[in-house]
Amino acid sequence: MPALPTAALEQLFLNARTHNAFAREPVPEATLRRLYDLMKWGPTSMNCQPARLVFVTSPEGKALLAPALSPGNLEKTLAAPVTVIIATDSLFHEHLPTMFPAYDARPMFAGNAELAASTAFRNGTLQGAYLIIAARALGLDCGPMSGFDTGKLNAAFFADGRYRANFLCNLGIGDPASPHPRGPRLAFDEACRIV
Numbered sequence: 555m556p557a558l559p560t561a562a563l564e565q566l567f568l569n570a571r572t573h574n575a576f577a578r579e580p581v582p583e584a585t586l587r588r589l590y591d592l593m594k595w596g597p598t599s600m601n602c603q604p605a606r607l608v609f610v611t612s613p614e615g616k617a618l619l620a621p622a623l624s625p626g627n628l629e630k631t632l633a634a635p636v637t638v639i640i641a642t643d644s645l646f647h648e649h650l651p652t653m654f655p656a657y658d659a660r661p662m663f664a665g666n667a668e669l670a671a672s673t674a675f676r677n678g679t680l681q682g683a684y685l686i687i688a689a690r691a692l693g694l695d696c697g698p699m700s701g702f703d704t705g706k707l708n709a710a711f712f713a714d715g716r717y718r719a720n721f722l723c724n725l726g727i728g729d730p731a732s733p734h735p736r737g738p739r740l741a742f743d744e745a746c747r748i749v
Contacts (some may be wrong), residue, residue, distance in 0.1 A: 573726075574733065586609050589694070604681070616631070622707035638725060674718075697724035
């Protein structure tokens with residue numbers, strides 16, 4: 555497989571920024587569907603795919619979300635065309651017979667709540683990262699964040715307790731003036747070693 559051209563790497567990583575403001579332009583439902591259809595192909599362990607997404611686009615949805623947001627995230631989230639709640643399904647293993655037919659892995663998770671929770675969180679977070687890359691690939695800008703009351707958000711959107719919010723990501727066409735100055739990154743030798 556050939557490496558991507560520099561322009562693609564710039565769009566996905568090198569020039570991509572976290573946006574704090576977006577144009578008022580809505581994101582069409584067709585784009586959100588295409589976004590999911592890209593991000594779902596990212597690998598997860600045993601193809602478990604525990605992420606569950608809620609695309610909050612309506613004033614009613616934003617009003618439901620607002621009480622859970624920290625003050626620093628309130629205004630920008632209410633103004634964003636889309637806020638995605640990236641959540642995990644605590645019973646993701648119910649789908650394993652279909653998603654991972656190699657062998658019956660369901661009992662491994664059904665009988666071990668701690669293993670199920672850590673697997674869902676780890677792989678759901680991976681899927682959230684795939685969502686960001688897929689959004690950038692489709693020309694959208696992203697504003698991923700924590701900074702919310704998980705209990706309030708879960709009560710508002712996932713009252714039955716099966717799904718649990720992990721993080722939020724605003725989506726849209728970013729205002730180029732909204733990113734903060736880019737922070738530094740650790741050098742290879744500070745963050746990595748080869749053994």
